[in-house]
Amino acid sequence: MLLRLLLTLIAIVVLLRLLGWRPPAQRPRDLPPPPPQTGDLVQCARCAVYLPRAQALARDGLWYCCHDHRDAA
Numbered sequence: 001m002l003l004r005l006l007l008t009l010i011a012i013v014v015l016l017r018l019l020g021w022r023p024p025a026q027r028p029r030d031l032p033p034p035p036p037q038t039g040d041l042v043q044c045a046r047c048a049v050y051l052p053r054a055q056a057l058a059r060d061g062l063w064y065c066c067h068d069h070r071d072a073a
C-alpha cells in the first residue's frame with residue numbers, strides 16, 4: 001500500500017518534470033543593499049539643500065535644487 005503510494009507520487013513528479021514543471025524557485029538571498037550614491041553633491045544656493053550634481057540646475061556658477069529657486073535667485 002505504502003509502496004504503491006510512493007510509486008504514484010514519484011510517477012506524478014516525473015510526469016510534471018517531463019511537462020516542464022519546476023519546483024518554485026527559492027527566493028534569492030537578500031542581496032546586500034546597493035552602495036550609497038557617491039556622486040558629487042552640490043548645495044542649492046537658495047535653500048542650502050544638498051543634491052546630486054546631475055539633478056541640480058546651474059546658473060552663474062551656482063547650483064540650485066529646482067527651477068523656482070534658480071529663478072528666484
Ligand SMILES: [Zn+2]
Pocket residue numbers: 044045046047048049064065066069
Ligand atoms: Zn533650493
